[in-house]
Ligand SMILES: Nc1ncnc2c1ncn2[C@@H]1O[C@H](COP(=O)(O)OP(=O)(O)OP(=O)(O)O)[C@@H](O)[C@H]1O
């Protein structure tokens with residue numbers, strides 16, 4: 001199987017010229033320092049939230065819908081500016097979006113008018129990489145995500161999972177220090193998702209990049225994360241952080257993954273119940289009586 | 304003699320059409336993009352565009368004649384105004400409907416300003432802009448025919464008028480058929496390849 005480490009080697013052998021994208025950029029830390037963010041005319045989406053992600057750490061954000069997970073990701077990406085507080089990248093305040101912080105969106109967001117290969121090369125073009133190098137780099141990235149055969153295809157000709165892998169290749173093109181992933185696998189079937197989880201873990205281990213990964217799927221979070229950050233709503237905030245010190249590589253069906261997931265899931269469930277109760281003016285009763293969590297199920301995937 | 308007149312009329316009309324349309328296309332796309340992306344432009348020019356767009360372009364002919372006399376310029380004013388506004392409106396809509404996710408993705412990769420506009424916003428809006436361009440072509444042709452009918456200066460419209468003067472029904476119908484042919488042929492020649500290209504890139508159903 002093609003590996004990222006190999007990718008770097010070939011790069012070095014084939015081309016001795018110094019380039020921006022080739023130097024293996026390791027992960028950098030990123031953090032929110034008492035950040036409050038409100039969309040214009042709305043109540044705070046997240047309130048006074050602090051989160052520190054270490055360089056080379058993989059953090060998963062989980063929590064009910066509307067708890068501000070995407071908001072946090074967009075703040076780190078520089079797409080949103082905090083109402084108050086500071087968002088830092090490598091100890092410096094973030095001023096806007098930048099290629100050192102790449103994003104993989106839920107719907108891939110590949111450009112439909114470009115071929116897969118041109119999509120991967122787009123950020124390299126922006127960075128001013130010469131054509132020859134660009135071609136080499138995009139080929140290596142597409143081989144890494146096993147899509148080389150489809151380099152000339154347009155996004156509409158690819159399956160959801162292939163598009164998502166294409167988006168990962170594009171995100172890695174400029175060799176970012178932080179990879180931000182917003183429910184990247186939510187729309188995929190369980191098998192494809194598992195394969196891609198494996199690839200994320202492999203890339204994470206081989207490149208030592210910092211990854212912030214948003215998911216609704218608690219199993220997915222526990223299977224991937226060094227630390228799971230559990231978020232609550234109204235206002236969006238961090239409820240609890242759970243370190244997952246299980247050895248890697250992990251498997252989604254491991255006993256210990258299931259055990260951690262059950263713990264996190266029950267906590268999310270009580271949070272969701274709390275919200276539902278508030279919404280129904282305290283007249284709400286949890287369907288099915290007391291909370292029962294079956295660790296063999298795909299916990300929390302439907303939240 | 305008839306043949307030469309017809310050929311000359313077709314040539315005159317086609318040259319006018321291409322000239323007026325290319326100006327309208329450039330102006331319309333620029334205006335449309337500005338309307339969609341610049342709040343100030345939308346605020347001050349937007350209502351004007353919608354208002355003017357509802358006026359059949361032939362209504363500008365009297366004004367144009369007052370300003371520019373019985374000249375090529377007057378005919379061009381009618382053609383350009385006829386095509387520019389629908390192109391601008393379609394472009395604005397297309398640019399507005401570019402999925403925000405696409406623009407966000409581009410920004411995270413470091414695109415901004417004119418670069419973002421040229422490499423992402425306009426290409427993403429291309430299917431819609433192409434629709435506007437096609438509409439503009441039809442409007443340009445209509446405006447030109449109306450203009451030429453009222454305006455003695457060669458072209459197919461005037462040939463229609465000549466046919467009427469001579470009571471030559473055959474000539475009038477022949478010119479109408481010619482206009483239909485010209486319209487279909489030019490659409491195919493101008494937009495056929497682009498249509499196929501959009502279908503190939505976006506899949507069967509372009510956005
Ligand atoms: N563009 C927007 N305009 C106004 N309010 C918004 C906007 N986007 C999100 N919000 C609000 O901000 C809050 C947090 O939203 P956010 O998208 O960060 O939640 P999330 O945790 O990602 O939810 P989900 O799991 O459903 O994706 C929600 O209450 C939502 O209604």
Ligand SMILES: [Mg+2]
Nearest residue numbers: 069070071182
């Ligand atoms: Mg979200």
